[in-house]
Amino acid sequence: MISKKMEQLGKKSSVIREIFEYGKRRKAEIGAENVFDFSLGNPSIPAPPEFGAALLELIEKSDPTALHGYTSAAGDLSVRARIAENINSRFSAGASAEQIYMTCGAAASLTISLSALINEGDEVILLAPFFPEYRVFCEKAGAVVRVVSCREPDFLPRAEDLSAAINEKTKAIIINSPNNPTGVIIPKEKMAEIAALLSKKGEEFGTDIYIIADEPYRELSYGMEVPYIPNLYDNTVVCYSFSKSLSLPGERIGYIFVSPRAKDSADLFAAVCGAGRALGFVCAPSLMQYAVGKCIGLTSDIELYRQNRDLLFGALMDIGYSAVYPDGAFYLFLRAPGGDAPAFCEKAKKYELLLVPGDSFGGEGYVRISYCVSREQIERSLPAFKELYKDCMGEK
């Protein structure tokens, strides 16, 4: 018998993927321009031109055996040094190349970090709503998931809920700010409160509790500061990805930063290296390492996402919908009129609107709208959102 767990995981395609497949069929039927697909978090803004130029230069000017050869398992040292330098110039976090481990993107950053930290049966706290794959990654690493619900008005965790969820088995909490699916950024005071609580509980239980800071959306903030967690809490592992900041989701390139202030930081970094090795990662794709190394500090034209956010949020609120204001990422978490998100999403299909129910994110009653789409799609979709709202209100 093969692994039934893995088989089921492979067969149970995610809700997002199902809607995406429906969208593909529907676009073939009525034309792509007539389907308003807000289902996927696939960056719509191209990589900055410097990135393409960096790729071309590398390919044209490098010895191919070096360019496409193995880097050290943790990544090319000069690239890691440039990343550390960037972290320090922005956040004064005392980073050095020796604490940076290059990965095949955010998912790899997470599975490697979890595998480095978790002993079978340890608990990991997830703040709902959360990216559904977190649960898959945690369980594969042998962890037990504990969910703490965040709700309106701000979708921030309440100290008493978090406190109640922590026990002697708590090994880590995944913090995702800016958040997928709400777009919420955890303000500095709230992060400091969480940090203080984790420290207190760690002392109380005589344990080390780690924050895994999942930061693929760090650069997608439209004005609000995104607190740098290693500066607020010592036991922090940052999982970063260039997927959204440089619009390279398919290239699978990111890094793990083990804070030098984490307990036994060097041992933890060794465990990250060991986990990467055991999971089969060898090294992050070499050409992409060198290319992002030449583009550290650059981003795609994030301003376009801000404009999308402003346009869509404003228009939807005008229609009568409600949602928490998203300060970052490229998601809007809309309250489903009537409260039944799957039913609302089904109804939305009648208007060719593809939205994702929040249920699989642990956000029942809400739908996720990915606004990493063209401005034109948003503009053209607004009458459909209006009709849908009327339909929900019984005005049709």
Add this chain to the structure above:
Amino acid sequence: MISKKMEQLGKKSSVIREIFEYGKRRKAEIGAENVFDFSLGNPSIPAPPEFGAALLELIEKSDPTALHGYTSAAGDLSVRARIAENINSRFSAGASAEQIYMTCGAAASLTISLSALINEGDEVILLAPFFPEYRVFCEKAGAVVRVVSCREPDFLPRAEDLSAAINEKTKAIIINSPNNPTGVIIPKEKMAEIAALLSKKGEEFGTDIYIIADEPYRELSYGMEVPYIPNLYDNTVVCYSFSKSLSLPGERIGYIFVSPRAKDSADLFAAVCGAGRALGFVCAPSLMQYAVGKCIGLTSDIELYRQNRDLLFGALMDIGYSAVYPDGAFYLFLRAPGGDAPAFCEKAKKYELLLVPGDSFGGEGYVRISYCVSREQIERSLPAFKELYKDCMGEK
């Protein structure tokens, strides 16, 4: 407490890596041209020019959001179709795109396949000598490793040894042909014998035993046919990589082919998808998927490795060394004069020869020589090999 297992794995750098690091220091001391480094399996022959051209064309002519965007989790369908077509044109294996899962290289192919197959406590048979990471991958997937030793004169497994190692817990055997570190190719008759034995034992125990065919060296054969295992045994999963065939080890690009003749093939493929997802692979690097898709059937100039093999093998035998003749890969497994491989490798350092003891491969008494180096390095190293031999024979 973090995962001590992962920490140790990260700290215990492999023997190969240690020698590599020694080589780096030594090259800095006396000049790279004076160190004869035969330690690493890093292709020395560049990717074919068509590969660089494919990369440039993709970058110059594609929409960057599509080029660098997510592909489907199993990989771009047209690339998978081209791979299936190539498999069929060469081996008539009845492959279709739906059985091909694109991976981040051979290591990922292995960890994903193992995770798809293994239930905690299942056994996996390794044929020694074997690539040391096999053990790491198997144990991480929850498998118990059983080693079957292959020895001279041919380094092929003997039926009675293999038979004795199979029990009701045997889930898989990893077959690596051409082999790292011996360079041996398993001939068709021997593969058929292994297949028949696995079938018989599977019937006897009422179990399904799978062959995981690890084939990064498939294209590196210097005349001898490398039997295509799915044509000899139904329950086969092929783990392929373009690292050696196209000289792209750093780019991490390969695939898994689940034979359509494997039992419940579609379920197994689903398990592969589930395992890839749970381990954090998302999709194989997109640019590399498209680029290898344009180069299916091409290889680097493998003839140069054959010339290296002929030169080095001939010269070493003339000196007096002995080794099994390597029909493929770019390794030569030399009998250590005196029988103590680590001591022989230490002595070799005096002559600036960097060789890897076979011990960590489960091949005590032998050393691995990677001849994926320049012809010039081989030519210049021969006097050193001669002096080393004299030293071992007490002639110095």
